Amino acid sequence: MTYVKPMFRHPDAPVNGLGHTRQVYEGGLSTLCAGCGHDSISAAIIDACFELSIEPHRVAKLSGIGCSSKTPAYFLSGSHSFNSVHGRMPSVATGANLANRDLIYIGVSGDGDTASIGLGQFSHVVRRNLNMTYLVENNGCYGLTKGQDSATMDSGSRNKKGDLNQYSPIDLARLAIEIGATFVGRSFSGDKQQLIPLIKAAISHRGFALLDVVSPCVTFNNHADSTKSYEHMRQVNAPMPVDFVPMREEITASYDAGNTCEVCMHDGSVVRLYKHDNDYDIEDRQSALQAAHHYASEGKILTGLLYIERDSEELHDVLDTSRRPLNSMDEKQLCPGSRLLDSINAGLR
Amino acid sequence: MQPKASVNDFVIKFANVNGTGSASANGMFAKAIFRMGIPVSPRNIFPSNIQGMPTWYEVRVSEYGYLGRRGGTDIMVCVNPQSMQRDVAEVDAGGYFIYDSTKPLDLRLVRKDIHYIGIPFTEICLREYTDARQRLLFKNVIYVGALAALLNIDFGILKDLVSEQFKGKEKLITPNVYALELGYQYASSNFDCPVPMHLEPGHSVGKHIGDFENILMDGNTAIALGAVYAGATVAAWYPITPSTSVIDAFDKYCRRLRIDPGTGKKNYAIVQAEDELSAMGMVIGACWNGARAFTATSGPGVSLMSEFLGLAYFAEVPAVLVDVQRAGPSTGMPTRTQQSDVLMAAYASHGDTKHVMLFPGTPAECFSMTLDAFDLAERLQTPVIIMSDLELGMNECMSPPLEFDDERRYDRGKVLDADALDDMTERWGRYLDVDGDGIPYRTYPGAHPSKGSYFTRGSSKDEYAAYTEDGAAYVRNMDRLLKKFETAKSLVPPPKIKQADAETTMGAVFFGTTASPAYEATEILAKEGIHLDTMRIRSFPFNEDVEEFIETHDRVFIIEQNRDGQMRRLMLNETKVHMKDKLVAILEYDGLPITALKIASMIRNYVLGGNITPIHGLETTEDVAS
Ligand SMILES: Cc1ncc(C[n+]2csc(CCOP(=O)(O)OP(=O)(O)O)c2C)c(N)n1
Ligand code: SF4
Ligand SMILES: [Mg+2]
Numbered sequence: 001m002t003y004v005k006p007m008f009r010h011p012d013a014p015v016n017g018l019g020h021t022r023q024v025y026e027g028g029l030s031t032l033c034a035g036c037g038h039d040s041i042s043a044a045i046i047d048a049c050f051e052l053s054i055e056p057h058r059v060a061k062l063s064g065i066g067c068s069s070k071t072p073a074y075f076l077s078g079s080h081s082f083n084s085v086h087g088r089m090p091s092v093a094t095g096a097n098l099a100n101r102d103l104i105y106i107g108v109s110g111d112g113d114t115a116s117i118g119l120g121q122f123s124h125v126v127r128r129n130l131n132m133t134y135l136v137e138n139n140g141c142y143g144l145t146k147g148q149d150s151a152t153m154d155s156g157s158r159n160k161k162g163d164l165n166q167y168s169p170i171d172l173a174r175l176a177i178e179i180g181a182t183f184v185g186r187s188f189s190g191d192k193q194q195l196i197p198l199i200k201a202a203i204s205h206r207g208f209a210l211l212d213v214v215s216p217c218v219t220f221n222n223h224a225d226s227t228k229s230y231e232h233m234r235q236v237n238a239p240m241p242v243d244f245v246p247m248r249e250e251i252t253a254s255y256d257a258g259n260t261c262e263v264c265m266h267d268g269s270v271v272r273l274y275k276h277d278n279d280y281d282i283e284d285r286q287s288a289l290q291a292a293h294h295y296a297s298e299g300k301i302l303t304g305l306l307y308i309e310r311d312s313e314e315l316h317d318v319l320d321t322s323r324r325p326l327n328s329m330d331e332k333q334l335c336p337g338s339r340l341l342d343s344i345n346a347g348l349r
Numbered sequence: 350m351q352p353k354a355s356v357n358d359f360v361i362k363f364a365n366v367n368g369t370g371s372a373s374a375n376g377m378f379a380k381a382i383f384r385m386g387i388p389v390s391p392r393n394i395f396p397s398n399i400q401g402m403p404t405w406y407e408v409r410v411s412e413y414g415y416l417g418r419r420g421g422t423d424i425m426v427c428v429n430p431q432s433m434q435r436d437v438a439e440v441d442a443g444g445y446f447i448y449d450s451t452k453p454l455d456l457r458l459v460r461k462d463i464h465y466i467g468i469p470f471t472e473i474c475l476r477e478y479t480d481a482r483q484r485l486l487f488k489n490v491i492y493v494g495a496l497a498a499l500l501n502i503d504f505g506i507l508k509d510l511v512s513e514q515f516k517g518k519e520k521l522i523t524p525n526v527y528a529l530e531l532g533y534q535y536a537s538s539n540f541d542c543p544v545p546m547h548l549e550p551g552h553s554v555g556k557h558i559g560d561f562e563n564i565l566m567d568g569n570t571a572i573a574l575g576a577v578y579a580g581a582t583v584a585a586w587y588p589i590t591p592s593t594s595v596i597d598a599f600d601k602y603c604r605r606l607r608i609d610p611g612t613g614k615k616n617y618a619i620v621q622a623e624d625e626l627s628a629m630g631m632v633i634g635a636c637w638n639g640a641r642a643f644t645a646t647s648g649p650g651v652s653l654m655s656e657f658l659g660l661a662y663f664a665e666v667p668a669v670l671v672d673v674q675r676a677g678p679s680t681g682m683p684t685r686t687q688q689s690d691v692l693m694a695a696y697a698s699h700g701d702t703k704h705v706m707l708f709p710g711t712p713a714e715c716f717s718m719t720l721d722a723f724d725l726a727e728r729l730q731t732p733v734i735i736m737s738d739l740e741l742g743m744n745e746c747m748s749p750p751l752e753f754d755d756e757r758r759y760d761r762g763k764v765l766d767a768d769a770l771d772d773m774t775e776r777w778g779r780y781l782d783v784d785g786d787g788i789p790y791r792t793y794p795g796a797h798p799s800k801g802s803y804f805t806r807g808s809s810k811d812e813y814a815a816y817t818e819d820g821a822a823y824v825r826n827m828d829r830l831l832k833k834f835e836t837a838k839s840l841v842p843p844p845k846i847k848q849a850d851a852e853t854t855m856g857a858v859f860f861g862t863t864a865s866p867a868y869e870a871t872e873i874l875a876k877e878g879i880h881l882d883t884m885r886i887r888s889f890p891f892n893e894d895v896e897e898f899i900e901t902h903d904r905v906f907i908i909e910q911n912r913d914g915q916m917r918r919l920m921l922n923e924t925k926v927h928m929k930d931k932l933v934a935i936l937e938y939d940g941l942p943i944t945a946l947k948i949a950s951m952i953r954n955y956v957l958g959g960n961i962t963p964i965h966g967l968e969t970t971e972d973v974a975s
Contacts, residue, residue: 082637092634095585335578
């Protein structure tokens, strides 16, 4: 079966700052199950990149293996993409980023890909503060291998066969905050309003940005006693609304100063967060962990931008690499030549 | 018994305790002989431990230029009471045993057939130094001084070496020269110096060495320099003996040679990864994105990298991997040498996978093959594995100098840039074989605003990089990869073939560090009338020369340092040879470098008796390929 997308385009379709329509940011037709949360996240990525007026070819998409990891085929077809091996996308992204620091790196992974087989690589890419956006499409199960329990499945949740999960879950957002992530957001595939500005903020963040997005698997984990179902998520979601104001755009919306915080990003854009609680400081790790924990203890899931550290050192800062991408250098910059080799030889006699 | 006598031809072994600073004194000893113009090959035989265990340093001096391990010990310098018993037993009859005579020698250690030279090292140190650390360190320098007198080492060269070693720390020069003199004085006033087995300058015709100005360096450093010259900008790695010094040296040279003169920033990136999987992933990511990247590891790391190697093979991403082999399986003997990763590296990963391998034999070749490896990886869009080993990688080896031609340009392979994409009239297919050599054209991410983007994946795809489960498309792709491997045969370094002095139907095949002792063995055998043509394999896949060599000989001895005859198996698998028995395995795998004497004796036994005396109790001729 071949999937062909209709090429028809409405003549009045809106265009972005680059003169591109949203269609330019689309990808191939999805082969995921109808209603899969992952497709909504792909749509949100398309909207975010379109609205940010990103040139598609300046984006590199990376993924591991899983239904979620397939999705880079379904957005930004004008970008290069690397669908690597299960759980190892972080290392491939690291190498790619070291080679060319000028591209925008968007990684897509699943909860199996990140929290089980890839937990090691995930932790280390967080530690290194690689400049990338890392999306986990979190459905509490292994979709592609037919619904086995994943490490993010809540204890007390039941899988489709009815088995109760008695292992304690890994909360990727909290883990990331704990081990030094500089941008951590949580969201829900069903909440476009919050997800799109969060993705924009993550892309604008200089350093490692994790978005842990609950994304129900309609086929294997959307039943009544699952805690990763649409129904359950709608009940427990405690969303903090997020606004993203691109750089140089005037801030117009009015807001209630007490519970709102604004964070000016590295590129001059502004993220505005509407918090439920005045004392929550999203630039403080302890405060962020406490807030997430507090909601969890009440059976709720706090979503929104949970934590941000501005002006951190990303991997290239730490390694002190040249501004100019390493992949653009040639013999002139890289090869010391034969005379120098002669002197090295002389030193070995 | 008469003491052994020879000029510029002996094996001397130092029995030390590791962590006591003996390495630099031993290095100075070998280097001084090298500077006298006498071929020398030092080897560390060390434990997997940081401090307190016995460690040996074996130096072969051979004016013929035989650099492989000879076997046997003519002179033992025993500084380690722990291992004294076995060290005494190891000395060849007529040999010398130099020991610390501060305490009288245990009578049980006295042999009638060797010559004892007692020097009170500890006593001298106690007399001269008050600090415990100094006593330990200078003892090493004192025995080098004593050897200078006993063996006739040019004392001026030793003084030069001390000055070079302590450049920038001039305060240390005088005390070190003084320590050398202490040893020298003691030996020359108490013994007839030099002893009958000694050195003489000017004998250095080394017939295997040639006329060039040799260097003394380890293979790992040569590989690191190769990577610098090849333009590698990303190195990712995970520490493991014996490969760690590849990255250490790369780091050292990059700090010197790769700092951007304008900005002071680094034109390279080195990342110590969390494991070898990650190291390989980083290399693949960087190469995919148009940088030259590499990693260095040993067997356990290659095991972990297998899945990624398969991805790079199938998705056609260049990568350079240095495997400095050590004795396996599993943790095996981590500080001992072997050539036992051949089969794993050739076929690393599941599914039908094959990898290009290079087998350097000297530091000069480590350097040149690393240059080649990056070109080949990008030309062929596939991983290239440099197969070194501990013996070559971690020991100072005498070698022709490193050579670089300033006209040489990096071969970046078939890459379409923005202009090329704009100029294209036909549709570009990432996996389309346009030129008939199996090698498609690739693009770098971000190269063109609207053309050339594609989806890289480890799953099956068609010529245009679209996912497919169509069997015919899958087969077309797999067959093209095979064609590409065929193309590789014409690009990789060919074998070195040498004809015997007399007509013969027998040949010997070897590679890497087996070459030196194997050449020596063939000369020993030639004197006995057993003549062998030789072929030193330098790469995989095997080209026609390899096929022809096997074809034109009735018996071919495959000499290698592993239990299972891995190169032999690979040849049975990958050449047209159909007579299994024609290839005879000559194997050594005790973790110490194979010696010329053992090779010669195994081949001699086979030729004379039609069989091989098994060295380690296992049948080695029968059916190792099954
Ligand atoms: C080394 C390896 N082991 C196992 C698999 C099989 N496998 C493919 S996808 C997957 C789980 C994916 O789960 P997740 O990352 O949560 O993605 P989802 O399908 O749920 O979006 C597994 C185990 C594999 N591809 N590779
Ligand atoms: S199996 Fe689940 S995760 Fe996979 S596509 Fe279907 S709904 Fe989505
Ligand atoms: Mg999942």
